[in-house]
Amino acid sequence: MWVIFARAPPPDAQVWPGRRVLALVDAVAWPAAWAAWLLGLSVPFGLAGQCALAWCGLAAVRRAVRAVGENHRYHFTTWRWGRWVALALLFGYALKLAAVFAS
Template sequence: MWVIFARAPSPDAQVWPGRRVLAFVDAVAWPAAWAAWLLGLSIPLGLVGQCALAWCGVVAVRRAARAVVENHRYHFTTWRWGRWLALVVLFAYGLKLVASLSV
């Protein structure tokens, strides 16, 4: 027997002037960063790498379309993941500071 729990859809984002442009930049920047990372790898990726790059392009187009056309439904990826990344970086600098002070 399967039990499926449906989550409530996330509420619409507040729309403000300039949000559409920033949403477009956010929507395209993340797949572009992944593509740049893939291209910078020193190992040959072959067909898998080509498919991953194509997928980055498809994702960028879909995210850009949502960011421009359905701006009220787009939520910033940078805000979602940037908070956690900043927390990890601050924690790492704290560990580095404690390690340098304890020596």
């Protein structure tokens, strides 16, 4: 038997002045960062690399359309992933500080 649980869509985000511009920057910055990372690698990827770059461009356009056109439905990627990255960095610095005081 296969049981499928459908999740409810996230609630609409609160719209405030300047949110469209920040959402547009957030929407384009993440695919651009991935594309810059791909272009910075010294390994030749050939067709797979070109497809990945095309995917980054398509993702940037789709995210930008949602960020500007459906701003109430756009949720910031930087806020979603930035919290966890900041938490991991804070934990690492705490470990480093504990190692300094322990020795």
